[in-house]
Amino acid sequence: QVQLQESGPGLVKPSQTLSLTCTVSGGSISSGSYYWSWIRQPAGKGLEWIGRIYTSGSTNYNPSLKSRVTISVDTSKNQFSLKLSSVTAADTAVYYCAREEYCTNGVCYGFDPWGQGTLVTVSS
Amino acid sequence: DIQMTQSPSSLSASVGDRVTITCRASQGIRNDLGWYQQKPGKAPKRLIYAASSLQSGVPSRFSGSGSGTEFTLTISSLQPEDFATYYCLQHNSWTFGQGTKVEIK
DSSP states (O other), rough: OOOOEEOOOOOTTTOOOOOEEEESSSTTTTTEEEEEEEEEEEEEEEOEEEEEEEEEEEEOOTTTTTTEEEEEEETTTEEEEEOOOOOOOGEEEEEEEEEEEEBBBBBBBOOEEEOOOEEEEEEE | OEEEEEEEEEEEEOOOOOEEEEEEESSTTTTTTEEEEOOSSOOOOOEEEEETTTTTTTTEEEEEEEETTEEEEESOOOGGGGGEEEEEEEETTEEOOOOOOEEEO
16 A cells, blocks of 8 residues: 655745655555645645656646746655745645546546645744 | 635534535536545545545545536535545646535534
8 A cells, every 4th residue: 555755844944945755655656657746735724736746757837836846756766856946934834745646538536645744834 | 727616615514414515617627526535634535536436445425426617525424523624626737625624513
C-alpha cells in the first residue's frame, strides 16, 4: 500500500524559498500511470492545488502560483519536491502531497492517497 | 478558469438524517468531479470519483450524482463518524469547492 510523507522546514522567512519533499513508500514512484501533486490548505480555509509532476518530468502548475513554483522528481530516491519562491505570510499553510491517477477511458480518479500534511509558517 | 460553487457552507444535522451537498461548475465538466471528506487535523480522504463512483472501502450510505454543471453528494443516514468537512474537486483544472462543514445538531 503506497504511503506518502512530507518533510521540510516548518518555518520560512518572508521572501525566501519554501522547500518540501514528499517521500513515497510501499511502491515505486515510477510505476503505474500516476501524477504526483502538491496541495495546500491555510488554517481554517479550503484546499488549493499547487501543481503536479509526472515521472517523465512534465509538470502542470496552478496559474495563480506558476511564476513561483517548481516541482521536481527524483526517481532514484522515490521522492518528489516542491519549491515556492518569494514567500509571504499568505503562503502559511499545511502542505500535502498526493498521488493522482491518470484519467483513463473518460474516468478521472482524483487524489489518493495523501500524505499527512506538514505545516509551514512564513514569519520572520 | 472553471469555478466551483459548493453549498451550503455549513449545515447542522442529526444522526440518521439524510444530508445533501451540492457543487455547481461554471461550465460543463462532464463527470470529472470527486468528493472528499476531511476531519480536523487530517488529510482529505477520497469518497467519490467520476461523479458517482464509490471509492473502495467507503460506506454505501455515501453516494454521488450529477453530470455537466451540477453535482450532489448524499449521505443517506448520517452517522457519528460522518461529522466532517466535505469538498468537491473538479479535475479539469483541479479546483476545489469551498467546503461544507457538517456539524451535529
